[in-house]
Amino acid sequence: MTVKTDLDIPTPPHADLSVEKPMKRDDPASVLVPQASTQDEPMVRFAGVTKRYGALTVLDALDLEIGRNEKVAIIGPSGSGKSTLLRVLMTLDPLTDGMIEVDGEPLTHMRKNGVLVPASLKHLRRVRSKIGMVFQSFNLFPHMTALANTIEAPMQVLGLSRKEATERARDLLSLVGLEDKCNHYPSQLSGGQQQRVAIARALAMRPKVMLFDEVTSALDPELCGEVLNVIRRLGSEHNLTMLMVTHQMGFAREFADRVCFFSQGKIIEQGPPQQFFSAPRHERTQQFLRAVKEAV
Amino acid sequence: MNSFFDLHYAEQILPALLRASMYTIFITLIGFAIALVLGLVLAVLRRSPIKPLARTVGFIVEFIRSTPLLIQVYVLFYVLPVYGITMSALTAGTVGIALHYACYTSEVYRAGLNGVARGQWEAACALSLSPWRTYSGVILPQAIRPVIPALGNYLVAMFKDTPVLSAITVVELMQQAKNIGSETFRYLEPITLAGIFFLLISVSFAHLVRRLEYSLRLP
Numbered sequence A: 001m002t003v004k005t006d007l008d009i010p011t012p013p014h015a016d017l018s019v020e021k022p023m024k025r026d027d028p029a030s031v032l033v034p035q036a037s038t039q040d041e042p043m044v045r046f047a048g049v050t051k052r053y054g055a056l057t058v059l060d061a062l063d064l065e066i067g068r069n070e071k072v073a074i075i076g077p078s079g080s081g082k083s084t085l086l087r088v089l090m091t092l093d094p095l096t097d098g099m100i101e102v103d104g105e106p107l108t109h110m111r112k113n114g115v116l117v118p119a120s121l122k123h124l125r126r127v128r129s130k131i132g133m134v135f136q137s138f139n140l141f142p143h144m145t146a147l148a149n150t151i152e153a154p155m156q157v158l159g160l161s162r163k164e165a166t167e168r169a170r171d172l173l174s175l176v177g178l179e180d181k182c183n184h185y186p187s188q189l190s191g192g193q194q195q196r197v198a199i200a201r202a203l204a205m206r207p208k209v210m211l212f213d214e215v216t217s218a219l220d221p222e223l224c225g226e227v228l229n230v231i232r233r234l235g236s237e238h239n240l241t242m243l244m245v246t247h248q249m250g251f252a253r254e255f256a257d258r259v260c261f262f263s264q265g266k267i268i269e270q271g272p273p274q275q276f277f278s279a280p281r282h283e284r285t286q287q288f289l290r291a292v293k294e295a296v
Numbered sequence B: 001m002n003s004f005f006d007l008h009y010a011e012q013i014l015p016a017l018l019r020a021s022m023y024t025i026f027i028t029l030i031g032f033a034i035a036l037v038l039g040l041v042l043a044v045l046r047r048s049p050i051k052p053l054a055r056t057v058g059f060i061v062e063f064i065r066s067t068p069l070l071i072q073v074y075v076l077f078y079v080l081p082v083y084g085i086t087m088s089a090l091t092a093g094t095v096g097i098a099l100h101y102a103c104y105t106s107e108v109y110r111a112g113l114n115g116v117a118r119g120q121w122e123a124a125c126a127l128s129l130s131p132w133r134t135y136s137g138v139i140l141p142q143a144i145r146p147v148i149p150a151l152g153n154y155l156v157a158m159f160k161d162t163p164v165l166s167a168i169t170v171v172e173l174m175q176q177a178k179n180i181g182s183e184t185f186r187y188l189e190p191i192t193l194a195g196i197f198f199l200l201i202s203v204s205f206a207h208l209v210r211r212l213e214y215s216l217r218l219p
Helices: A028-032 A082-089 A121-128 A146-156 A162-175 A191-203 A221-237 A249-255 A273-278 A283-295 B007-046 B051-065 B069-083 B089-114 B118-126 B131-168 B173-184 B188-215
Strands: A044-053 A056-066 A071-075 A097-102 A109-112 A115-118 A131-134 A209-213 A241-245 A258-263 A266-271
Touching: A044 A082, A056 A082, A056 A097, A056 A266, A071 A082, A071 A249, A082 A097, A082 A209, A082 A241, A131 A191, A131 B118, A146 A162, A146 A191, A146 B131, A162 A191, A191 A221, A221 A241, A221 A249, A249 A273, A258 A273, A258 A283, A266 A273, A266 A283, B007 B051, B007 B089, B007 B131, B007 B173, B007 B188, B051 B089, B069 B089, B069 B131, B089 B131, B118 B131, B131 B173, B131 B188, B173 B188
Parallel strands: A071 A241, A071 A258, A131 A209, A209 A241
Antiparallel strands: A044 A056, A044 A097, A109 A115, A258 A266
């Protein structure tokens, strides 16, 4: 899980990120950084992120910053690296090079005696608990009920009591409209319902960032709506940074603050959805959007 | 000599054979309990990201599976004392049969672990579950359920292999039947009774395993 890099990554001047000792008032670093500045710094920052599988470069020295509460839609042809972007952010795949910061803290690295070294498993687990992910294939635990799926991580990782976790899970399951399905096993739920349980399960960890990896691609068209409605509600009612890889152009256009178009491991065009969809500048983007339009 | 089954004689030897079958059941249960736990440990170690460890465990498993149980219990009981390690026949026999079957159960677990979808590991990772909880709460409950019948087969196979321990003087069911036979020069009744005991106990084990499988079934 650890990332090997020979890069000497410069330390950002503003953040005392050491886990062990809290920032001291007379610490020069804290004088330089007023508390409010954390609100301006991005929630997620990719810096020179590179991912290679053998000779294949899936992410090519990618730089990307995602603001707090920003909703970013990631689109592009298959194999362009969009899912890999979410997977490396969730630390499911290690990076080949570069680094990722989440909430002002390095994710793939940690500070040790003032130098950044590849993160330990413990550090990874702590920082990635700020991130929640929903998968294309739901990945609910089949031997647990919807409720048990949702209380598992809060009890095991956050140390909540069963009562607290159950209370939180019931609230979330009713948020996704499944309060009456608490005791159902995944096999007893439709695809759309399973995906909504998966969203509730991810939210139960109170993440700051939510990743949606083609969450409607495995669903019948008529079940997509119920899942997208849940995501819409989350976007409007909760302070969540969201990254979604999607093929639903209509949803991206209506929901996202920004659309990023991936091709061959790079973002070749990005912008607000209105501008992106009505006046794409890059030829590859125009070609992609034309092809998508023809398919509908 | 009477070639019919002598009920009166059978009744006389029944208590001794029953005692010996308790011995056999005891060896089987203790041995299988060890095999279940050790097999799981071996299967998990064999998936270790530390390659030399995984390869070593793989080699040991293949080595033990590829040599006869009889030789292994001989080594434990007759060879190890040369190096100062002395065990009672019962201990050596139980350890031997447990080790032997741990290697078989580890292969069963391995198949079960391989059968768990990648997405389950990823979901556990995305929820920040610890490696321990990922195994105990997420992966193993899914990996073990489908292989319960295969594990049950090895329980029965192990039970039927306990007569091998008679070679190192463990007086289990088969050895007791042979002893009775050699004392009275009449083998028909003790061997038949031993066979019936083996049959009844095997069928009971198989039945219990099926009930366990049924009770753990998911909707």
